[in-house]
Amino acid sequence: xxxxxxxxxxxxxxxxxxxxxxxxxxxxxxxxxxxxxxxxxxxxxxxxxxxxxxxxxxxxxxxxxxxxxxxxxxxxxxxxxxxxxxxxxxxxxxxxxxxxxxxxxxxxxxxxxxxxxxxxxxxxxxxxxxxxxxxxxxxxxxxxxxxxxxxxxxxxxxxxxxxxxxxxxxxxxxxxxxxxxxxxxxxxxxxxxxxxxxxxxxxxxxxxxxxxxxxxxxxxxxxxxxxxxxxxxxxxxxxxxxxxxxxxxxxxxxxxxxxxxxxxxxxxxxxxxxxxxxxxxxxxxxxxxxxxxxxxxxxxxxxxxxxxxxxxxxxxxxxxxxxxxxxxxxxxxxxxxxxxxxxxxxxxxxxxxxxxxxxxxxxxxxxxxxxxxxxxxxxxxxxxxxxxxxxxxxxxxxxxxxxxxxxxxxxxxxxxxxxxxxxxxxxxxxxxxxxxxxxxxxxxxxxxxxxxxxxxxxxxxxxxxxxxxxxxxxxxxxxxxxxxxxxxxxxxxxxxxxxxxxxxxxxxxxxxxxxxxxxxxxxxxxxxxxxxxxxxxxxxxxxxxxxxxxxxxxxxxxxxxxxxxxxxxxxxxxxxxxxxxxxxxxxxxxxxxxxxxxxxxxxxxxxxxxxxxxxxxxxxxxxxxxxxxxxxxxxxxxxxxxxxxxxxxxxxxxxxxxxxxxxxxxxxxxxxxxxxxxxxxxxxxxxxxxxxxxxxxxxxxxxxxxxxxxxxxxxxxxxxxxxxxxxxxxx
Numbered sequence: 001x002x003x004x005x006x007x008x009x010x011x012x013x014x015x016x017x018x019x020x021x022x023x024x025x026x027x028x029x030x031x032x033x034x035x036x037x038x039x040x041x042x043x044x045x046x047x048x049x050x051x052x053x054x055x056x057x058x059x060x061x062x063x064x065x066x067x068x069x070x071x072x073x074x075x076x077x078x079x080x081x082x083x084x085x086x087x088x089x090x091x092x093x094x095x096x097x098x099x100x101x102x103x104x105x106x107x108x109x110x111x112x113x114x115x116x117x118x119x120x121x122x123x124x125x126x127x128x129x130x131x132x133x134x135x136x137x138x139x140x141x142x143x144x145x146x147x148x149x150x151x152x153x154x155x156x157x158x159x160x161x162x163x164x165x166x167x168x169x170x171x172x173x174x175x176x177x178x179x180x181x182x183x184x185x186x187x188x189x190x191x192x193x194x195x196x197x198x199x200x201x202x203x204x205x206x207x208x209x210x211x212x213x214x215x216x217x218x219x220x221x222x223x224x225x226x227x228x229x230x231x232x233x234x235x236x237x238x239x240x241x242x243x244x245x246x247x248x249x250x251x252x253x254x255x256x257x258x259x260x261x262x263x264x265x266x267x268x269x270x271x272x273x274x275x276x277x278x279x280x281x282x283x284x285x286x287x288x289x290x291x292x293x294x295x296x297x298x299x300x301x302x303x304x305x306x307x308x309x310x311x312x313x314x315x316x317x318x319x320x321x322x323x324x325x326x327x328x329x330x331x332x333x334x335x336x337x338x339x340x341x342x343x344x345x346x347x348x349x350x351x352x353x354x355x356x357x358x359x360x361x362x363x364x365x366x367x368x369x370x371x372x373x374x375x376x377x378x379x380x381x382x383x384x385x386x387x388x389x390x391x392x393x394x395x396x397x398x399x400x401x402x403x404x405x406x407x408x409x410x411x412x413x414x415x416x417x418x419x420x421x422x423x424x425x426x427x428x429x430x431x432x433x434x435x436x437x438x439x440x441x442x443x444x445x446x447x448x449x450x451x452x453x454x455x456x457x458x459x460x461x462x463x464x465x466x467x468x469x470x471x472x473x474x475x476x477x478x479x480x481x482x483x484x485x486x487x488x489x490x491x492x493x494x495x496x497x498x499x500x501x502x503x504x505x506x507x508x509x510x511x512x513x514x515x516x517x518x519x520x521x522x523x524x525x526x527x528x529x530x531x532x533x534x535x536x537x538x539x540x541x542x543x544x545x546x547x548x549x550x551x552x553x554x555x556x557x558x559x560x561x562x563x564x565x566x567x568x569x570x571x572x573x574x575x576x577x578x579x580x581x582x583x584x585x586x587x588x589x590x591x592x593x594x595x596x597x598x599x600x601x602x603x604x605x606x607x608x609x610x611x612x613x614x615x616x617x618x619x620x621x622x623x624x625x626x627x628x629x630x631x632x633x634x635x636x637x638x639x640x641x642x643x644x645x646x647x648x649x650x651x652x653x654x655x656x657x658x659x660x661x662x663x664x665x666x667x668x669x670x671x672x673x674x675x676x677x678x679x680x681x682x683x684x685x686x687x688x689x690x691x692x693x694x695x696x697x698x699x700x701x702x703x704x705x706x707x708x709x710x711x712x713x714x715x716x717x718x719x720x721x722x723x724x725x726x727x728x729x730x731x
Contacts, residue, residue: 193256200253201280204287207246214238220469222462225301225335232334236298243294247287254280292504296494299501300401301335308391308399309342311457312375314406314679315435317528317535317576320375320383320493320512321406321679326457327371329396342458345372351394357608360618361577361641363599365529369611377613378525378581379635380404380512380678381502384495386613401496404512406679407435408491410464412482416475417467425456439533488719490678509720512678514581514635520546520660521637523581523675524560530575530645538574538646539563540683542717546672547690550729552664555589555657556582562644563651572648581637581675585661591627593654594642664727667697671724674717682718689713691727698726 217229218239227235257277300307309328312321324345331339349370358369359376366373371390375383384402392398414420414431421428429437441456468479486492493512496502505511514523524542528535545557558580566572575597621632630641640656664670674685689711696711701723705712713723 190260193260197253197256197280200249200256204246204249204253207242207249211239211242211246214242220465222337222465222469224332224337224465232336233302236302236335239294240298243287243291247284247291250280250284250287254284292508296496296501296504296508296510299498300496301332303334305332305400306330306397307332308388308396308402310375310387310402310404312404312406312679313439313533314408314491314681315439315533315536316531317526317677317679318373318375319378319525319527319579319677320380321404321490322535323528324372324375324387328458340458340461342455342461345370348391348394348396352390354393355608357610357614359614360599360621361527361529364575364597365531367600368608369614375404376527377617377634378523378579378677379514380493381495382613382635386611388497398497400498401494401501403495404493404678406491407438408489408679409482409486410434410460412486413464413468413479416471416478416482417464420460420463420467422456422459422463424459429460435536489682490676490680490719493678514637515673515675515720516636517583517671517673519583519662519669519671519673520554520556521581521583521673521675522558523637523677525579525581525639525677526680527577527579528574529577530573532571532573532575534564534566534572534574535576536681537565537572538681539565540680541686542683543686543688544672545688545690546670548664548670548692548694548727550693552668552729554660554662554664554670556586556660558656558658559653560655561651561653562646564646564648566648568648568650574646576644576646577641578644578654579634579639579641580656581634581639582658583661584633584636584638586638587659587661588624588629588631588640589657589659591624591629591640591642591654591656593644593652594627594629595645596628597643597645664694664729666729667726669724669726671722673720673722675720676717682716685715685717687713687715687723689725693730694727695730696725697728700724 214235217227218235219226219228225232225235229235230238254277257273257280260273262273307330309330310321310324311326311328312318312323313325314322316323316325318324326342327345327348328340328342330337349372352370356369358366358373362369362373362376371387371394374387374390377383377386387402388399411431411434414429414434419428419430425441427437427441438456471479483492487508487510490512492510494505494510495512496505502511506513509515515521522542522544524540526535539562541561543559543561545559547555547557560578560580564572564574578594617632617634620634621630623630628642630639632639632641640658642654644652644654646652670689672687676683691709691711693709701713703711704714715721
């Protein structure tokens, strides 16, 4: 066998020699060379076989030597085992072995954690893809709702929910080992939050579909709310439940999304995540507001309610919107109008037997106080309580809510409904002629078919409601926008005896209330006491210069310019009592430009009763001896009050200088809250801040320029606004 093996080696070695040596000879196509190549080709299989055998031999020999060595080592280990076990008693040996084991365990754990982290990232990528696929279904559902395709919307919400459920299934199937590391792996936690938020969003979408169904069943008619499928009470409850559920789910989804660390998101999805978070935030706010708004109006409609409507003519401006020439008594049962009566305020005031002393300036027009003048206080909740008391004294039922509207709202509504034909009055009302026509018909005239001057408003409302009930979706969106604009500009304000509803009205600034402010404040309140319909033609501009000295003391210089744009005729004069509401405790330094008006004293004063709010208001007043300006307190503010008379075509300017009741510290905030008067028209307001040696650290508005140390801000004020700034004094 050994000889045969050696012969095989010599044979293969010779073959290799022939193969290698031939590589050094010149290449040619001679017969000799061809025969050599042929021989080498024949020997190639032999060479390959030899190479395989050699490798196997060498490998087997090495393994045999390794096995012998391992066997010897094991024998040695067994022989010396008692000695080695004895060595474990030494502390150094135990410490070394402990350190080794800990290091080995740490390395193993690190390797396993890295694997798990990579697994988590891959899984999270799949989950995020599921989330955004479901998000696409949600967007498709939204498009379906826009097209009024309720069935399609329901289908897409179902697909979204299923997609999110698939992502959750992937997480659940990750296994117990993965779950045991969930506390260490933010990827899984984030994925769970994202999935749960997405499921909540899909659930909210389903609630919104239900809401749309309920709203689709709600119809408005001259008799108010009418459901085509179920009783009004049940319909209102369904809408409330759907809104509450959607609001709760979206709020929870937003909280979950906000808890995710954006930096741990897959890079390709971070933009989508940020967009999703923003949209959820907007939806959360919108749903919350919608729920609050619905709570307000459903609270006024639910059950049996008695609502007092006040038609305040802002062409004869008064503190809460205008002179109350017409009122309406509206009785509602679960949104359905059971009775509506519109009457002249004089019909009601004629029932008052009690002699009530009016506020001092009102005595220029009447020596008795009636409901028509009861909206004297600029804070509508305070005036509403007085109006309610007069209404009860004059024979009315205690109202659950009071709604004051001006003609400006009706003008805007006519822009949606289009012209309204009143055949009984031989006239057509539109947004251009409404003010003029209503003013004509609400004055006692033989043109009125019933000789009841306010009846035209009673006849107008059912027709307007009928027009609105047949409006299409776009017209309803326009109506909502107009309603919102008139709420913001205070052409419609509310008061409710229900404190919960009133708190919501206050939160939305729909109550016509005077707001508290611990810094600067300004509101200009006008009361037309001349009996002329001229205020829509008065152009008013206000300019405020605020100066801050180095000690932090603040003084304001207020300039008010009013112009009567009517021609100079006897009935175009505007006589108004102006109140400038400023921070409580402000000190009047100077004023000019006001009129002096002598007020008559009512006869037989002892026969009059005093209203406590009026008594308190008048007791707070002191007069500036030079100008006759009244300085008093109202609604937690100090007011400066005096008269201004404008003939047609005339323009006048009044000026006041006053010191604020607080000073700024070295680093402090200054803010100005401006509140427009209810019912008033937009007016130009300009503000300048002379900051002296103070530097601006922060502000919440964009200025209209700065000259030196004077900051400028201009605004056409048609609603309330707030300006805030943080100032630092130079060392």
